[in-house]
Amino acid sequence: MIDLETAQPAPEPRLGSRNDIVRSHFSVRDLLSEATVALTARPARTLLTALGTILGVAALVATLGLAKTAGNQVVSRFNELEATRVLVEPQDRQQGRNNRQVSVIPFDAGDRLRRLNGVAAAGTKSEVGVDGLVRSVPVVDPLGQNEFQIPVLSVSPGIFDAVRATIETGRVFDDGHNERGDNVVVLGPGAARRLNITRVDNSPAIFIGDDSFAVIGILRDVEREPDMLNAIMVVDGYARERLSLFAPAEVHIEVEIGAADLIGTQAALALAPDSPDQLKVGLPSSPRGVRSGVQGDLNSLFLILGGVSLLVGAIGIANVTLVSVLERTGEIGLRRALGATRRHIAAQFLFESGALGALAGLIGTSVGILTVVAVSATKSWTPVLDSWLPFGAPILGAIIGLIAGTYPAWKASATEPISALRSGT
């Protein structure tokens, strides 16, 4: 048997005051190893405790990943429409003296552009102001019930292909209409409904103010420029002479796939060789808006699902940690007797639940990513994942663990050592 007094160096001075007290201390490394021992002592139980959070994080990662991946598919469908579209407008839409737009776009813009390699269709479109209302019968009804305020657009014949319009009935303008400045109109489907015109084989006429027009066609749909759906289209040649349209407001170009950038650099020069910098060429942004809207809907639905599973997971961790605090009452009493302060006890349980949450987050992230990859494989999609997700999700798990462990940790630290020791181990 080793003699205590001689085997060890002389003990430090035992007597004195408070200043001689060596405060107890719980180092981070000890905290880590204690938590590791506690979590690995019963691995099956640890895994089951973490299961809710694992599923929650997995659901979150999988849904975010799938939303992103699916959103990407939606995007590529929009992209085809967007990538073949070029719009030319006057720079900054400067207003002239008569409050009229100064535009250097020529009326033969469509013809000039069609000569460029890569342009599939091109046409001009302008809003025009008309005096008076629109009606489909010659007689003015004193009650005004068959007179309507309908927007009137002046277009060139090429516009219909450029905006991917389809025809319900009749036909659209040809170059002859444009050159002669004929009194002819094409109706958007909305305008046709309001004017109660469904067919053109009986040569219907409409009246804009006092002028009468022959309706030669009704559109079915317009993929781009939805304002044409509810408008009456007159031909540029007419608007130029009779509605004093000074210059077209916009040029719409349908380009071959991949030609947008090339046409973008050439269009301004082709339209205004003297002052190309007065024209603005660009891709419209509206499809992007549609895209983010679609993604937003998907994401919020998926996020709610993931959030609910995480809440369930957090309750699971809180519940089991609380049970384990009760089970380990004897251990808590022992640790207090060995010199742990309340704070050390709280830190231990909080760290354990935080580590458990982080572990769950890590496993859940892996499961979630595997799910995204698997689903993408079956749908032959390209899996897409935000780069912060693999790092953010375990941190989210740790935060959930910490929140879930707060009450149990407080409960553990409030345990009185005497009654805890009485409870046995």
Add this chain to the structure above:
Amino acid sequence: MTASIADSGPPPPSNSTADIVVELDEVSREFPGNPPVRALDGASLAIQRGDYVAIIGPSGSGKSTLLHLLGLLDEPTHGVYRLDGIDTRDLTESDRAGLRSSRIGFVFQSFHLLGHRTTVENVMLAEVYRPGTRSTRRKRAEDALRQVGLGHRLDAYPTTLSGGERQRVAVARALVGEPSLLLADEPTGNLDSVTSAQILDLFDDLHHSGLTLAVITHDEDVSERAERKVRINDGTLTEVFR
């Protein structure tokens, strides 16, 4: 032949107590209630360094209450308790935790070993809250286990140990880091007479090597092995002289 300690004159002043580990001066502990329970009533006691004191008394007499006070797990409602000359009245909770960690070793009736840790890990737990001990902790724990005769069971789990062996692990845990005072509450309460004797032999050895021991028991055999005997009855302490 008993004499009250309180009758043997006032306790010595604290500045001349160089070798006194425990000094209780008219200490009372009252539990609130209707009527309040006075588990300890004006107890005075001095334990010199190297003393081996047995505290005996019937059930409900206040033995555990006294041990909790001595172990700084509880505070007196009246009186002064000095440990190693330090007045424990004006200590913070963290000071008291520090004193428990560095100067007191506990041995409990029910051992209080953690089932998922080996014996050496259980002993190492004693130093988790002691600063600067980490790197040499395992070696000291192994030394302590050899000292209690368990050098061959370092990596055994408590469930595979006999009751006597478990209690020896608990003693090793209390010894590691050389406490000023080893407190044991019914250390043989869960053991048969043979293994009890082993523990008592161990206590004798520790006593001879200079350790200060206070052992609470209601077992006369246990108290006979001690150098001093203090009887507690209804919260009142009396030294038993033989």
